[in-house]
Amino acid sequence: MRRVGIGEIAGVVSQARDLYADDPAAIELLDAYDRRLNEPLRLAVAGVVKAGKSTLLNALIGEQVAPTDAGECTKLVVWYRYSLTPRVTVHLADGRTERLPVRRSDGALELDLGSIDIDEVGWIDVAWPSEHLRTTVLIDTPGIASLSAATSLRTTRFLTPDHRPSDADAIIYLLRHIHASDVAFLEAFRDTVAGSSHTVNAVGLLSRADEIGSGRIDSLISAARIAERYRRDGELRALTLGVIPVAGLLAEGARTLRESEFIAFRALAALTREQRERLFVSVDRFTRASADTDLSVSVRQRLLARFGLFGVRLGVALVRGGAHTSSELAERMIAQSGLIDVQRFVADQFRSRVAALKARTVLDGVTDLLREKPRAGATGVRIAIERVSLTAHDLRELALLAQLRTSVSALQPEDEAEAERIVGGAGDSASARLGLSDLATKADVREATAQRLAHWRMLEQSPLNDRTTTQTCRVVARSLEAIASEVGAAHPGGSGSDIMPSR
Structure with a gap:
């Protein structure tokens, strides 16, 4: 299976830069796409006011760097990225930047704008020496449905802009109960990102899950049942790849x-x-x-x-x-908090396909630029975009995953569920795609792959199919062929005793 490469997307951007060499605004946009391609996954954390966003972010980073009080900086978009040394930079709306002093109080980072007017701030960039930021840029956003319209608008403009792709590759959305504001925001994010980029790249977190059972020890068990019901039956199915219960305060405290x-x-x-x-x-x-x-x-x-x-x-x-010991207690608390499930989901669903997520966004952005500012000689750039879109199978998988989540399929329910899993809806590893245990051997994977490939090839050839169903079966079969190639299914004499690695 040919996967999209960051290098070839950078090549498309370079072609577009040559085309718009005399347009400073276009060059600035293309430079931003280049930087994005060279960054780790951009993961935004969003939700209504008091959903526990900053608390969860601190748990993911492993330090108290995101302000959790009601100060001014909780009303701004704040980026957290890896650096060898701490640094806090305010990016003003007019393009200027100012450095803030790095101060800590009782172990927590203090973000104080001082004399800077909050209305003049575009966003804050926090560079921090946390190993957890090496593979992910985390973005804290103000609460939506805030009493302050300006506060909510900052998040809406950042995650669901009108005329360009979102600056986030994926989103963690925290909710306590499903409200109309949650659904409306996730629909807007899907329409901004999935509608143009052909993917569903959000996960819902049932935050403050420990409060569902009034703080009882079995609270997270009750929360898990509610999360599963949301995931299977609710409006969130078409808007998120999953719903996970998490006790964010416990996770932050334990970390x-x-x-x-x-x-x-x-x-x-x-x-x-x-x-x-x-x-x-x-x-x-x-x-x-x-x-x-x-x-x-x-x-x-x-x-x-x-x-x-x-x-x-x-x-x-x-x-x-x-x-x-304190380390033993912290480890066991983290295991109970749901944080590990969140981290595993992000790794399986977002980081494993970060190249495809970034590629889809950048290709859409360049396509929009070509449409909004047509130029003679743009044919070469369009051909390059089309070539990548048609030949990179992971982009087709993302498109099918979104299609299965957001539209009615003619497949039987069990085939629809299997199709979603095979194209990566439950994770990117071969065992996850096939519904096997993480301890499955290559022999197990080979056998399951052969069985499912025969099934999907038969479905693909059915004369009763409409065009969409045939295309769905073809994409699923191609994903299975990629697994077969990976584990040597075409060479039955190979050893099958070793445990399958992740893809």
Whole structure:
């Protein structure tokens, strides 16, 4: 299977630059596309006000760098990218830039605009030495459906611009319940990105999932059931690739757990069952003066602010269950928070196809430029765009994935579900595409590939197909042929004892 390469897309941009050499605005746009092609995945975090965006972003970065209070910087688009040294730069609307001092308070980065008027700011760029930013540029956006129209408008303009592709390659959208504003925003993002770029590249997170069960230990189990219902049956199916429950506050607290906090958890774990039950009955009871614990009210208030009542209960249970060090407790908390599921989803669905996502966006952007500013001699650029679009199979997979999610198919329901999975709807590895265990061997993959390929070739040849169904079957069969080539299915004498690697 021929996958699109960043180099050939850069070649298209270079051709367009020659064509528009005398147009400064066009050159500026094409330069931006070039920079985009050379960057890691751009992943935006969006959602309604107080959905927990900045908290999740801190958990993904592994440090408290995104402001979570109601300060001015939470009303702006803020980019977080990797750098060897910390640096904060304000990009003003008029094109100028200003550097901000890098200051931390109680371990958290402080973003203070000082004398800069917020209305003059376009966006803020934070360069930070976190290993988690090496492969992903994370973008924090202001809450939509804000009481401030200007605040919501900044996110809308950034993620769903009217006359150009979105600056984000993919989006994590946080929601607490499905509201009309959530659906409307995701539809706009799909129409901006999927409508032109032929892909669905959003994932929904059921944020603050620990609050669904009023902070009970089994809250995330209840949240998982709700998320699965949204994923299968709700309006979100056509708008996102999945819905994942996550306890963002727990994830942030665990990723930044301090030794003093572990000591406090250990002290709570040493209490009797009756004492713990009295303390944990409610937020009010946990933070009032009590003879049941020697921990001060201020210490308990800080624990609650950092982890929530669910996180405190869970932390104590994990310490009692054998988490003997702060690192062990942090690891087990992270495993319970849903953060690993989010990271795995981003890796499987977005980073694994980042070249295709960027290629589709840049090709659409150059196509729009050719249409808006027609030039003699543009035929060569158009031919290059068409050649890439027609020959890169991963772009066809993205188009089919969007089609299966957003329109009615003539396939049988079980074939439709399998088609979605084979073109990468559940992940990009061969085992994920075939619905096999991650421990599947090459022999398992070869056998499953041969069976499914025969099935889809037969479907492709059915005289009852309409044109769309035949094209769908052809794309699915081509994806299976690529897997067969990868595992040597055409050479049955090969060894099949080793575990399949990711693609």
